[in-house]
Amino acid sequence: xTTMPDNPLCTIDLVxxxxxxxxxxxxxxxxxxxxxxxSGPLTNRHSLQKGLHRWAEQHTGCSIGHMEQLYTFADxxxxxxxxxxxxxxxxxxxxxxxxxxxxxxxxxTYFPWEDRRTPATNSQFKELRTHITSWASHxxxxxxxxxxxxxxxxLPWDDEKVLDxxxxxxxxxxxAKSLPTSTRKTDSSQISFDNRxxxxxALSRLRAKIRYTPIVFELLPHAFTLLQLQKAxxxxxxxxxxxxxxxxxxxxxxxxxxxxxxxxxxxxxxxKLYHFRPEAATSCYLSGAMLPLD
Amino acid sequence: xTTMPDNPLCTIDLVxxxxxxxxxxxxxxxxxxxxxxxSGPLTNRHSLQKGLHRWAEQHTGCSIGHMEQLYTFADxxxxxxxxxxxxxxxxxxxxxxxxxxxxxxxxxTYFPWEDRRTPATNSQFKELRTHITSWASHxxxxxxxxxxxxxxxxLPWDDEKVLDxxxxxxxxxxxAKSLPTSTRKTDSSQISFDNRxxxxxALSRLRAKIRYTPIVFELLPHAFTLLQLQKAxxxxxxxxxxxxxxxxxxxxxxxxxxxxxxxxxxxxxxxKLYHFRPEAATSCYLSGAMLPLD
DNA sequence: TGTTCTTATACTCAGTATGAGCATAAAAGA
DNA sequence: TCTTTTATGCTCATACTGAGTATAAGAACA
Numbered sequence: 001x002t003t004m005p006d007n008p009l010c011t012i013d014l015v016x017x018x019x020x021x022x023x024x025x026x027x028x029x030x031x032x033x034x035x036x037x038x039s040g041p042l043t044n045r046h047s048l049q050k051g052l053h054r055w056a057e058q059h060t061g062c063s064i065g066h067m068e069q070l071y072t073f074a075d076x077x078x079x080x081x082x083x084x085x086x087x088x089x090x091x092x093x094x095x096x097x098x099x100x101x102x103x104x105x106x107x108x109t110y111f112p113w114e115d116r117r118t119p120a121t122n123s124q125f126k127e128l129r130t131h132i133t134s135w136a137s138h139x140x141x142x143x144x145x146x147x148x149x150x151x152x153x154x155l156p157w158d159d160e161k162v163l164d165x166x167x168x169x170x171x172x173x174x175x176a177k178s179l180p181t182s183t184r185k186t187d188s189s190q191i192s193f194d195n196r197x198x199x200x201x202a203l204s205r206l207r208a209k210i211r212y213t214p215i216v217f218e219l220l221p222h223a224f225t226l227l228q229l230q231k232a233x234x235x236x237x238x239x240x241x242x243x244x245x246x247x248x249x250x251x252x253x254x255x256x257x258x259x260x261x262x263x264x265x266x267x268x269x270x271x272k273l274y275h276f277r278p279e280a281a282t283s284c285y286l287s288g289a290m291l292p293l294d
Numbered sequence: 295x296t297t298m299p300d301n302p303l304c305t306i307d308l309v310x311x312x313x314x315x316x317x318x319x320x321x322x323x324x325x326x327x328x329x330x331x332x333s334g335p336l337t338n339r340h341s342l343q344k345g346l347h348r349w350a351e352q353h354t355g356c357s358i359g360h361m362e363q364l365y366t367f368a369d370x371x372x373x374x375x376x377x378x379x380x381x382x383x384x385x386x387x388x389x390x391x392x393x394x395x396x397x398x399x400x401x402x403t404y405f406p407w408e409d410r411r412t413p414a415t416n417s418q419f420k421e422l423r424t425h426i427t428s429w430a431s432h433x434x435x436x437x438x439x440x441x442x443x444x445x446x447x448x449l450p451w452d453d454e455k456v457l458d459x460x461x462x463x464x465x466x467x468x469x470a471k472s473l474p475t476s477t478r479k480t481d482s483s484q485i486s487f488d489n490r491x492x493x494x495x496a497l498s499r500l501r502a503k504i505r506y507t508p509i510v511f512e513l514l515p516h517a518f519t520l521l522q523l524q525k526a527x528x529x530x531x532x533x534x535x536x537x538x539x540x541x542x543x544x545x546x547x548x549x550x551x552x553x554x555x556x557x558x559x560x561x562x563x564x565x566k567l568y569h570f571r572p573e574a575a576t577s578c579y580l581s582g583a584m585l586p587l588d
Numbered sequence: 589t590g591t592t593c594t595t596a597t598a599c600t601c602a603g604t605a606t607g608a609g610c611a612t613a614a615a616a617g618a
Numbered sequence: 619t620c621t622t623t624t625a626t627g628c629t630c631a632t633a634c635t636g637a638g639t640a641t642a643a644g645a646a647c648a
Contacts, residue, residue: 010304012368012380042378048368072366072382074306074342084336086306086380088366148576155576212505227625245607247626252605268624269614282442282449288606521596539636541597546634562595563643582635 012042015089016056017070017202020097021219025106025115025235026206028199029060029097034105035190037198039087052090061100065218066093071201073194089198091205093218108238110191110199112178113169114162115238116293126294128169128178135172142168157293159237162204166196210236214255214281223259225271226250233286245289254280306336309383310350311364311496314391315513319400319409319529320500322493323354323391328399329484331492333381342382350386355394359512360387365495367488383492385499387512404485404493406472407463408456408532410587420588422463422472429466436462451587453531456498460490504530508549508575517553519565520544527580539583548574 016038018029031038040055042048053067070089097104108115113128115121129150136142149164151157169175170193191199209215216232230246250256256274264270310332312323325332332353336342347361364383391398402409407422409415423444430436443458445451463469464487485493503509510526524540544550550568558564 010306012304012378042368048366069365071363072342074336084306158576225625242607242609243625244609244627248606264615266624267616268622269616269626271625282452292607519596536636536638537596538598538638542635558644560595561645562593563597563645565596586636 010084010086013039013085013087014042014048014052014055015039015087015198016052016060016092017089017198018056018060018062018064018092018094018097019107019202019206019219020062020094020104021232021235022104022106023231025108026203026219027097027104028107028110029099029102030105031102033103034109035192035195037195038102042088048088049090053092056090056092060094060097060102062094062097064092064094066215067091068205070198070205073198075194087194087198089201091202093215095219095221107199107203109180110196111162111166111203112180113165114159114203116157117234117238117240122293124178128174131174132168132172135174136168159239160204160207162207163197163200166200207237211287212283212285214276214278214284216286217276220276223261223273223275225263225273226256227271229256229274229286237287237290239293240291242289242291246286249286249288253283253285255284255286304378304380307333307379307381308336308342308346308349309333309381309492310346310354310386311383311492312350312354312356312358312386312388312391313401313496313500313513314356314388314398315526315529316398316400317525319402320497320513321391321398322401322404323393323396324399325396327397328403329486329489331489332396336382343384346384347386350384354388354391354396356388356391358386358388360509361385362499364492364499367492369488381488381492383495385496387509389513389515401493401497402532403474404490405456405460405497406474407459408453408497410451410532411528411534416587418472422468425468426462426466429468430462453533454498454501456501457491457494460494501531505581506577506579508570508572508578510580511570514570517555517567517569519557519567520550521565523550523568523580531581531584533587534585536583536585540580543580543582547577547579549578549580 016029018038020027020029028034029038030036038056038059040059043051049067049069053064056067057064068091070091073087073089075085075087108121112121113125116125129152132146132150133152136146145164146168147153148155148158149161149168166175169178206215210233216229216236220228220232226247227243229250230241230243233246234241255277257277259273259275261273262270263273310323312332314321314323323332324330332350334349334353337345343361343363347358350361351358362385364385367381367383369379369381402415406415407419410419423446426440426444427446430440439458440462441447442449442452443455443462460469463472500509504527510523510530514522514526520541521537523544524535524537527540528535549571551571553567553569555567556564557567
């Protein structure tokens with residue numbers, strides 16, 4: 001059954017999607033003003049995971065707390081070549097980033113429709129949804145994909161279906177028109193179709209993971225306020241949350257402990273600072289206080 | 295940053311972990327009496343996912359309902375060669391299987407300690423746990439891994455940590471002695487370390503997925519009883535569940551609808567047969583009625 | 589013809605979590 | 619002192635959960 005391969009020429013590229021938490025959104029480490037992702041060839045020296053971890057830390061100059069394999073893409077080989085490109089993508093999370101030669105991009109510049117936190121951005125999504133609805137109507141195949149992806153027909157919106165939405169919007173020709181009007185230096189709209197697919201996979205995985213693992217804490221400073229934690233969850237999920245209920249959720253699960261300090265930098269009453277308690281985090285559920293969307 | 299690769303010789307192998315639901319346990323499609331997994335080289339014809347789907351269906355002669363990429367392994371190249379083997383593994387789920395030239399193996403023949411459904415198998419696990427505890431004691435590095443993996447110190451048992459447990463048991467030299475005494479024709483103990491790692495990844499993924507997706511239904515016949523559904527969940531998670539509460543969970547979420555028929559094949563009062571309702575399954579939570587373990 | 593076995597299905601009940609909203613506390617600045 | 623701003627605390631009706639017990643419906647057997 002296993003025969004010898006008929007593709008002797010083959011390149012393996014390791015792609016790192018390095019995510020940090022910004023004030024307003026999760027941010028991405030990019031090259032070439034948001035167009036390219038840091039990547040390098042597979043060498044004998046690195047056994048995939050561990051080697052790439054070191055490689056990425058050296059090249060980006062920031063310490064990566066969590067790293068996991070995302071997906072392996074095999075690009076279609078060019079017609080008259082035997083040459084095959086394989087790209088293995090990794091999701092990496094870091095606390096702070098010192099972008100020496102890199103630029104930081106909000107993830108939502110690539111997927112503005114995934115941000116439903118404010119009435120402004122939400123209405124942008126809703127406009128897109130009406131476009132998709134009319135594009136899909138009268139085509140059953142399109143409808144069966146669009147209905148769950150966009151939460152049509154009263155179905156709940158699923159924040160994890162990032163890739164499905166992106167692919168539908170691409171096919172409908174709606175991606176370009178919903179991107180922010182081409183900004184000055186950065187040009188995230190110039191990113192390749194494949195790279196944006198990888199990013200969609202990354203955001204999807206991230207949103208899935210924060211649901212049942214304490215992975216958010218990899219993106220926060222060592223000491224943080226409860227509002228910071230909530231904002232991090234909101235930034236990742238793209239949805240607003242109920243503040244009192246979110247605090248109850250966190251405190252009830254004893255996921256954090258008071259550090260004793262307070263954060264005096266913000267206006268208003270200074271908030272207590274907390275530390276993450278890894279020992280309490282075998283089950284971690286922070287996605288419970290989402291506000292309803294329409 | 296991106297330079298040309300220095301590994302011109304490179305083989306890409308696609309490995310299929312094909313799972314079906316047996317009476318007592320999830321079963322695996324194997325070659326060579328449980329030692330080998332169906333695999334084949336990447337050819338230009340198949341764009342990874344779709345092509346492999348077709349390839350696997352043709353080679354195994356069963357229709358695959360769900361397929362997803364699992365993990366990509368890069369085996370360490372042999373010392374004096376440049377030749378690198380990349381193995382991309384896929385998890386495939388099918389309803390029934392016609393093993394023409396294949397043999398079906400219970401997943402728990404590879405990981406007996408993952409089965410905690412009956413007092414008998416559970417006590418086997420608990421014995422292993424005492425061994426691991428003494429192996430890890432006095433070594434902080436071992437302890438930080440063993441405590442969450444095996445649910446020591448009163449931590450809850452996490453059914454998804456299959457790979458962590460397997461790697462710890464391997465390092466402790468406890469794998470061989472806990473496998474069933476070498477059976478007649480089948481010899482699942484002869485499977486390679488790498489293949490068993492892939493299987494552990496598959497079981498882990500499967501257990502993670504049944505928690506929040508309706509993936510179990512891919513493994514059940516079109517019409518099934520509630521007990522069949524419960525047994526499928528128990529077989530996958532390796533844990534017993536509370537029958538009345540499980541039914542309440544399923545019926546409350548309206549995940550199924552009555553078919554009108556009944557299953558008269560079993561003794562006792564015949565059970566109603568149900569169909570899965572995909573439209574109700576945007577959120578699906580069937581793991582809620584687990585019984586406590588000790 | 590009932591009696592018993594086996595499984596399916598229904599119901600109970602206390603404890604706990606959830607969604608939604610309101611109330612108070614503590615700091616900074618006018 | 620008063621207002622603004624944010625943190626933190628509390629309430630309450632409703633829903634869900636864990637752990638049981640009780641009844642129903644067939645099949646086999648005496």
